[in-house]
Amino acid sequence: METSKVHLGSWIVLVSLLVLELLSSRGWNRSIWTSISSFPQQNETSSIPKDELKAALEGASMENKTLIITVVNKAYTKEGSLLDLFLQSFQLGEETQFLRNHLLLVTVDQTSFDRCNLQGLHCYKLMTDGVDFSGEKIYMSNDFIKMMWSRTVFLADVLRRGYNFIFTDMDVLWLRNPFERLSHEGEDLQISCDDYNGQPSDWANPINTGFYFVASNNKTIALFDTWYAARNDTDGLKDQDVLGRLIREGVIEQLDLRVRFLDTVYFGGFCSSGRDYGKVVTMHANCCRTIQAKIRDLRAILNGWIKFKGQSNGTSTEESNSTSNVRWPIQKACMRSWRIQPNSTSTLNQTSTSSNQTVTHVNQTIV
Numbered sequence: 001m002e003t004s005k006v007h008l009g010s011w012i013v014l015v016s017l018l019v020l021e022l023l024s025s026r027g028w029n030r031s032i033w034t035s036i037s038s039f040p041q042q043n044e045t046s047s048i049p050k051d052e053l054k055a056a057l058e059g060a061s062m063e064n065k066t067l068i069i070t071v072v073n074k075a076y077t078k079e080g081s082l083l084d085l086f087l088q089s090f091q092l093g094e095e096t097q098f099l100r101n102h103l104l105l106v107t108v109d110q111t112s113f114d115r116c117n118l119q120g121l122h123c124y125k126l127m128t129d130g131v132d133f134s135g136e137k138i139y140m141s142n143d144f145i146k147m148m149w150s151r152t153v154f155l156a157d158v159l160r161r162g163y164n165f166i167f168t169d170m171d172v173l174w175l176r177n178p179f180e181r182l183s184h185e186g187e188d189l190q191i192s193c194d195d196y197n198g199q200p201s202d203w204a205n206p207i208n209t210g211f212y213f214v215a216s217n218n219k220t221i222a223l224f225d226t227w228y229a230a231r232n233d234t235d236g237l238k239d240q241d242v243l244g245r246l247i248r249e250g251v252i253e254q255l256d257l258r259v260r261f262l263d264t265v266y267f268g269g270f271c272s273s274g275r276d277y278g279k280v281v282t283m284h285a286n287c288c289r290t291i292q293a294k295i296r297d298l299r300a301i302l303n304g305w306i307k308f309k310g311q312s313n314g315t316s317t318e319e320s321n322s323t324s325n326v327r328w329p330i331q332k333a334c335m336r337s338w339r340i341q342p343n344s345t346s347t348l349n350q351t352s353t354s355s356n357q358t359v360t361h362v363n364q365t366i367v
Contacts, residue, residue, distance in 0.1 A: 053124060057163055060104040060122035065216070066164040068103045071126070071151050074111035075291065082170045082291065085298055087119065089173040092306060096174050106154065108147065126154055148239045149231055156224035159216045169210035171285040171294045175305055181266050181281050182213055187258045188220050189213070194271040194286060196264040203247050205261040208269065209240040210284050219255050226251060270297070275328035277308040288334035300329035 061067040070086075077083045090100045104122045107113040116123035158165060166178065182190055191212035193205045214220050230242050237245075252259050265274030269284035283301055285294040308326045 053157070054161070056104055056122055056124040057158065057161060060102050061163060062102055064164070065162055066102075066166075068099060068166045068168060069106060069155070069158070070103070070168050070170050071106045071108065071154075072112050072116070072170055073108045074115070076170050077107075077112045077115040080295075082295060082298075083115070083119075085295060085302065086170050086172070086174075089175060089302060092302065092309070093173075093175045093177070094309075095177040095180070099174070099177065106151075108150075126150065149228065152224060152228050152239050155214075156221065156228065159214065159221050159224060162216050164213070164215045166213045167209070167211070168282075169284065171288075171298065172211055173283045173298055173302060173305075174281075175283065176281040178213075178267070178281050182262075183260050187213075187260045188215050188217065189223070189257060190260045190262055192262045192267045192269070192282075192284065193264055194269060196261065196272065198263075200260045200263070202261065203250075203252060207240065207244050207247065207261070208271075208284065208286055209243060210269075210286060211262075211267060211282055219257050222255050223251065223257060226255070270331050270334055277305060277326060277328065285331075285334065288331070289337035290333075293333035293337040296333040297329070297331040300331075304329055 057067065072083065075081070087100065090096045090103075100121070104124060105112075105116045106124050106126050107116050108126055110125070113123055113125045155165070155167060168174075189212060192208045192210060194208045195206055197205055199205070227239070227243050227246060230246060231239075247259075251257075264272045265276065265279055266281045267284075268274060268280055268282070269286040271287040273283065274280065283298070285298050288294050288297065304326050311326065
């Protein structure tokens, strides 16, 4: 009996030494650790279900709690739709491929949620009581305005959870990594413009909320709270118009925000852009009224980008662009959507200004 105990003790000591050797060895096999860690872990919180938004944000974010967010409904996720074009730009862009892993699609109906999962993306389903976002939403209708404001509330929640993010509309091509062009000098908000006056701190720049970066802190949370609270005094204005009005009324100074307005040479759009493949980072199909027109004109830009990369390896230099014979395509489809001839550039700019940067057709579903 005593001999058995001795033998058992010896085996325990031997096994313990082997485990310690494996843990300290440079030759430690990761698959062994994976197998060990796959066993159920006993802890006090194991039976508590994880917050779905928390799980989605953790899955999509980078180590510094930064991610990319876009909001979609089923009209934007059909095969051959803007979602396909949007994701293709990540694949073909310069140093943008890995960013797909940090993209969170916020879906507003079951169909878009299912299609998001089929794409293998990070997905979160946002539901709003009393509103069915799966159907067509007429521009500036009550449901459209509710959808825009529900997005603002959602993004405020993300900020409260400590996450920084780039918000992007789906009709934005990502041709280069925008994080490399954004400033890293402690700005709270960096936001795109429909027309850029050359002054990155000038409040007079007309903003476009289709692309912006916001850092999570008390000041930006206060900005989103102020923005949402102002909806009751807006006479049915959409969220972008309300934020633009707040900026003109001095909210930046009131909240001591550091804001940078982005140059359209790099963060361009159809309203105003440098039309330079050697510099463009993102391209937004703003000042365009139909989904079909957006797809056609963005497709033409992406095709030109493919040709440009083939000639210059996609390098971001003025020299490479000057030697390229790839011309920037004219946005004919979007101009037709406004019933404007392609050579009527000045008329287009006047229309985009007076319409306050309408980005979708009145008969199209909008996100």
